[in-house]
Amino acid sequence: MTVIPSDQKWFDDLVMELRLRQAQGAAIGDAVASARELLADTGQSAQEAFGLPRDYAAALELPIASDRDLVRWTVWMSLLGLLAFLLFTQTATAWAQGEPFLLSPPQLALLSAPAVLVACLPLYLSAAIRKRWPLVLAVLLCAVTGALSAVVAPATRAEAWLALDPAPLMIGSAGAMVLFSVMSTIRTRRRGDIDDIVDPLAPGPARRTVSARVIPVLTDWLFPILALFTLGQILLLVR
Amino acid sequence: MNGSSQHTAPGGEWPSDWLRATLGMLALRALESGPSYGYAIIADLEKHGLGTITGGTLYPLLSRHEAAGMLVTQWRAGEAGPGRKYFTLTDHGRSELERTRADWARFTDISIRFLGAERPGKEIPE
Numbered sequence: 001m002t003v004i005p006s007d008q009k010w011f012d013d014l015v016m017e018l019r020l021r022q023a024q025g026a027a028i029g030d031a032v033a034s035a036r037e038l039l040a041d042t043g044q045s046a047q048e049a050f051g052l053p054r055d056y057a058a059a060l061e062l063p064i065a066s067d068r069d070l071v072r073w074t075v076w077m078s079l080l081g082l083l084a085f086l087l088f089t090q091t092a093t094a095w096a097q098g099e100p101f102l103l104s105p106p107q108l109a110l111l112s113a114p115a116v117l118v119a120c121l122p123l124y125l126s127a128a129i130r131k132r133w134p135l136v137l138a139v140l141l142c143a144v145t146g147a148l149s150a151v152v153a154p155a156t157r158a159e160a161w162l163a164l165d166p167a168p169l170m171i172g173s174a175g176a177m178v179l180f181s182v183m184s185t186i187r188t189r190r191r192g193d194i195d196d197i198v199d200p201l202a203p204g205p206a207r208r209t210v211s212a213r214v215i216p217v218l219t220d221w222l223f224p225i226l227a228l229f230t231l232g233q234i235l236l237l238v239r
Numbered sequence: 240m241n242g243s244s245q246h247t248a249p250g251g252e253w254p255s256d257w258l259r260a261t262l263g264m265l266a267l268r269a270l271e272s273g274p275s276y277g278y279a280i281i282a283d284l285e286k287h288g289l290g291t292i293t294g295g296t297l298y299p300l301l302s303r304h305e306a307a308g309m310l311v312t313q314w315r316a317g318e319a320g321p322g323r324k325y326f327t328l329t330d331h332g333r334s335e336l337e338r339t340r341a342d343w344a345r346f347t348d349i350s351i352r353f354l355g356a357e358r359p360g361k362e363i364p365e
Binding site: 060 | 276278293294295298299302303306314316322323324
């Protein structure tokens, strides 16, 4: 069945709203297939037949997954992982050069911006998931302030406000990244295939493709993998 | 979808309050004669003069009935068109329909008598 583009956006929003409500993947698949069935019969647009995706998702009152707040957990882990990653890249450079990790007030202010963004996450999390651009903006701000903090890093110990041993910070941030990844992996494995959106008309039990099994694990370990890659580059540049 | 009944609402639609109160039992009634699917239920209600019910109203209602054990569902592949989700009344749904139908008959009987032109004059309690 063909889905007109505006309806595709409606269905994307419906799936997101049902995810936010922690509906199970099978129930989401069922709701989507039911809606598509009726649209095929009536020729109506999704908006016309079902109203706003947010209202329709709320009205359906689908059974929720036992593991609540998956989306919020995922975003929290991602942003905390990003913070640990930024700290790791800052300290790894100093460590590779055998120098102390120097901090100046403007650099600290720039480094604290991502921390503030993460701390304020509860205030804009739902909006960030629904609209997406606040989340993209938050990640961009973290990346830009992280990069700028490297630019304004003091060149000499005399310019620095604080001179810290980079090794404990680097090990600590690496440990934090690994810890977040382990926690995410445990959660991913415990959930199994409960989040997979299953087409109720698909013949036989749903089989997870290799990519469907591997991608969540890769996502859970994204920051440690990036950190290893970054460390390799830093070591190559220093030598 | 075109209604064919002569007993349609003035202007085509009944007040939403009335439908909100009765749609639960009307949907059960639409399934009394056998399993049916979303569009067929909507068309059946419209054909019998109950107005056009949207999917956004019907499906959440059916979902609640299913959660309450009044319905079971089954997906069947369509031969030419889309696959269909069929709703079937359970024994609990059937007895719930019987109960609400009897209650509704009593309620409408009382309401009609109250609204009737031949009703005795206003009785003011002392």
